[in-house]
Amino acid sequence: MKLLGISGSIRKESYNTRILHAAAKCLPEGVTMSFSDCADLPLYNNDLDQDIKPESVERLLRSIKDSDGLLIATPEYNYSIPGVLKNAIDWASRPGYKSVLAGKPAAIVSASKSVVGGARVQLHLRDVFSSTLTPVVPSPPFLVPLVQEKFNQQGELVDADTMRRLDRYMQDLVKWVGRMNDR
Ligand SMILES: Cc1cc2nc3c(=O)[nH]c(=O)nc-3n(C[C@H](O)[C@H](O)[C@H](O)COP(=O)(O)O)c2cc1C
Numbered sequence: 078m079k080l081l082g083i084s085g086s087i088r089k090e091s092y093n094t095r096i097l098h099a100a101a102k103c104l105p106e107g108v109t110m111s112f113s114d115c116a117d118l119p120l121y122n123n124d125l126d127q128d129i130k131p132e133s134v135e136r137l138l139r140s141i142k143d144s145d146g147l148l149i150a151t152p153e154y155n156y157s158i159p160g161v162l163k164n165a166i167d168w169a170s171r172p173g174y175k176s177v178l179a180g181k182p183a184a185i186v187s188a189s190k191s192v193v194g195g196a197r198v199q200l201h202l203r204d205v206f207s208s209t210l211t212p213v214v215p216s217p218p219f220l221v222p223l224v225q226e227k228f229n230q231q232g233e234l235v236d237a238d239t240m241r242r243l244d245r246y247m248q249d250l251v252k253w254v255g256r257m258n259d260r
């Protein structure tokens with residue numbers, strides 16, 4: 078099984094990107110995760126969305142297509158989805174209802190510095206994924222509040238509770254993605 082991790086933050090020291098990498102370490106044997114970078118995507122422009130697309134867009138589409146499931150880890154920006162992530166989803170969402178996102182199982186992690194842990198971006202993303210026909214793992218939302226307290230000085234995830242929850246979430250995700258792809 079191949080999972081694709083997409084971070085909603087392009088910040089060099091992003092907590093969300095680090096959580097994606099921590100999640101990759103929880104995967105059982107036979108499951109791998111690669112990572113997609115939203116930083117080099119142009120702003121969505123329907124004029125550029127032709128048979129031949131910008132190379133960075135082609136790469137994104139290929140990596141989603143080749144994956145069995147997606148793991149999104151994202152901050153909340155102004156109570157919603159960061160522009161870079163929404164832009165990537167917009168590129169991946171065409172043609173409508175028949176895109177690489179249609180039917181692609183996805184899970185969402187949100188980590189933020191606030192006490193609500195990105196609860197609102199989770200809801201907004203679920204709404205967007207209903208427009209792209211992307212099923213979201215039927216689990217309680219995985220939130221990481223006060224994320225700045227969960228890492229050490231070296232940028233390693235050290236909070237035992239978050240690590241335990243992440244591990245369980247990844248085991249559940251792998252089982253669910255397996256079931257979705259067997260259908
Ligand atoms: C433009 C901007 C808007 C933000 N808005 C929110 C917000 O609405 N809710 C929230 O919990 N945190 C918000 N934050 C704080 C982020 O949770 C925090 O910067 C987080 O570390 C970003 O994730 P990253 O480390 O993966 O880049 C905002 C940060 C920025 C830069």
